[in-house]
Amino acid sequence: MELILDITLLSLLLVTAVYIAWTRDLFAAVMLAGIYGLLSASFFMSMGAVDVAFTEAAVGAGISPLLMLSTLAICGRAQRANPQRAILALISVTVVGLLLISATLEMPAFGSPDAPAHLHVAPRYLTDSMREIGIPNVVTSVLASYRAFDTLGEVVVIFTAGLGVLSLLGLQGETLPRQVQSPMAEPSHLVLRVVGKVLVPPIMLFALYVQFHGEYGPGGGFQAGVIFAVGFILYSLVFGLDAVERIVNRSLVQALAALGVLVYGTVGVLGIVSGRNYLDYSGLAGDSVTGQHLGIIAIELGVGITVAAVMMLVFFVFSAQLVRGRVVQHAS
């Protein structure tokens, strides 16, 4: 059964990837890329990687297609063929591919429990994390404590991308007249408005659940941040951008993005203040397990704040571009 599922998912992935490469309709390519994300999320699920599946579904089938569609709306969906580069590309890809295939020949068999990867570092996480950190989701333990510094880096990457997008596009939309800010809203669609309004509160509630339940089940700051942002994005799709900006303006979102990183960084410094190493939460409370627990909750909060803020920032900036494009079209 597992084998059939595995083979089905892999062949679907392959068909999707080849079709994306082949089609010249960018709209189809973006939608299929979303499907590719969803398929790989399913694959991760079947591999037992629930946290990764959750994240990939949110990113690969959610945020990423959303941003690409906004870009397409401005740049157009037609793509030109470039036959002259195909042969060069085919040759280099074949060389790299053959190198990779030959590398796989001496790899440990797929799923084998005796593979070196399962024998050296990972066993400690499975056997000792309950005693050392005290939470059942091992992925959260590793992500937020054993390898917390990688996760700090991850938050900084998101922050950097947000700032990069802001520096590229952010300072153009502000010169627009206020009244043309919301052509995205479709006031006539009553069904959309009602459904949108009904959906937003449960989405926010779910985000909070994912944020604080990440230690016991799949989820955590990143996923929660994305879901939280999606709540606002949905609202702005239905009611217009300025309806959202009345609640959260751009400079507030920008400040929150920086704040999340600062929260994470400061929790790390508290480790030094408590006489231990950077990002060591053991000294934050009386006993080390409670300290770990507290530290993880605090840094996950930092992750959630930055991720939600950056996602909203990026979406606002991209939609402002869309508005700007339409204004320019009207003018000409």
Next chain:
Amino acid sequence: MLLSALYNYWVVVLLMMTGLYMVIAQGNLIKKIIGLNVFQTSVFIFYISVGKVTGGSAPILSQLATVYSNPLPHVLILTAIVVGIATTALALALVLRIRQSYGSVEEQDILTRDSQC
């Protein structure tokens, strides 16, 4: 034996190469970014396959399971997914600006317009 042990990795290699092919061969910048996405996602699939243990359940400790899949590749890929979307967002923002200042998102047009002036 070899086939059943390694077919997974071979498919992943094919996926990676499809993505990489798009990045190199396509002149449309958005298509390049989609290719980059497919390439990266395929590397994620490789990592997660490495973490698979036959019969293992998701690495959330409980009384019901004794064998778990390896949590470390999961953690690494969570980070890598986030890096991937960050890169995509920045790349798309660049594409929008390129479209504004060159009037096109096709590599050919951009190169000719740059050589004209």
Next chain:
Amino acid sequence: MLTHLPILQVILPLVAAPSCLFLQKSRLSWAFTLLVSLAAFVVSALLLQQVMSEGSIRYSLGGWDAPWGIEYRIDVLNAWVLFIVTGVSTAVIAAARASVESELGASRQTIFYTLYLLCFSGLLGIVATGDVFNVFVFLEISSLSTYALIAMGRDRRALWSAFQYLVLGTIGATFILIGIGFLYMMTGTLNMLDLAERLPAVESSTAVLAAFAFILVGICLKLALFPLHLWLPNAYSSAPSIVTAFLAATATKVALYLLVRFTVTVFGIDFSLSALPLQSLFILLGLAGVFVGSAVAIYQSNIKRMFAYSSVAQIGYMIVGIGISTVAGLQATLLHLFNHALMKAALFLALAGLVLRAGGCALEDFRGLGRRMPWTMGAIAVAGASLVGMPLTAGFISKWHLIAAAIDSGFWILALLIVAGSLLSAVYVWRLIDAAYLQGPDKSLPEQGRNEAPLGILIPTWGLVLANLYFGVETSLPVTVTQAASAYLLGGAP
């Protein structure tokens, strides 16, 4: 506090970056960035001193011992690179204010300094860490901020260069990620020292060989090693002047550090040299870089672009040094790492001053420059002499060590080719001297009076120029440190 120095080195700019965003005034964010960079420089100097006297330092992040947690591991090699990066960054940012004010709009300056700090901390994080996946994470911090910084350049080419670099850089980083995945699969660990211990047992497998190849190609893309250098001239010539000065002096150095770290520490020099014909490959590609880079540089009329191609050539020399693969050869590479950072930072800062006053840096802008901007042109002349490798400049010392290392290993032809390469660089530097001092000002333009760059740019530039002269005579610091680093890496000494 001294035990926390390794993490302070990185965390200081990393936490400073989001704080910088709250400073609304652009002058304030400039002063703040300068202060942070200076503090990081002090930390790196303390670290270097500590490592030289007491040996390597290990620091477990989160209190988890390696290989379960991530550790920072500072030895002579990365202490040296940290020292170079923070030192150059301080000089560059000290000169940044006037140039950034004129090249960027007022509203983008705070974002500029924030991105600069992010890039700075990303580079430091790559150098300080002892964990291969952590390298990937910090590589992406520095890369993403670099793309955004390049795209802030004044004309639209900056956008296109940033996009090209983004695509190549992401392919490179993903290659490194594939390599790390293979390594993890074969050994079960991500810690560099642990990998070095466990790799010999599996080193005959094709998976390890493929991991080596992918990591190598990935790093060489970032390093802009010939023939993977095509992104570099575009990126350097269209980025804001200060960004070019910073990247030219630091980013390629960090990539070179990674190359040394992976080939020597992680895979082990014996494996690296036997697995692939690395020795001949590095010497050939290095020499090709030297000659192609220098030859193309001669024909450039945009001087930023000319010095960018010259960087491709200088990277070639450093790769040749690794290719010789003796203690002396590696030492020459590490020396040139330092000296090249000094000369390129000085040259690009001087160009920033020129762009500020003349509005561009084409060869025509150099006509009569010796009279209009004597100090700026003087800096270019001295740093240019160092680039060529004239005696009494820092550039001479590293070329000398490189030639001596080549002769020591019996590569006579190589030594001659290195000298020939230097002659090529003399040609393009001479074109500038000729235009600035020997040709009169353009008659068709109205007579221009003396219009020197502001002191804010001149002082840091001349600080670097004097360092070029100082380290051309008094070489004890770089020679002792690089000797220790090279012997430590290849000889197994503590």
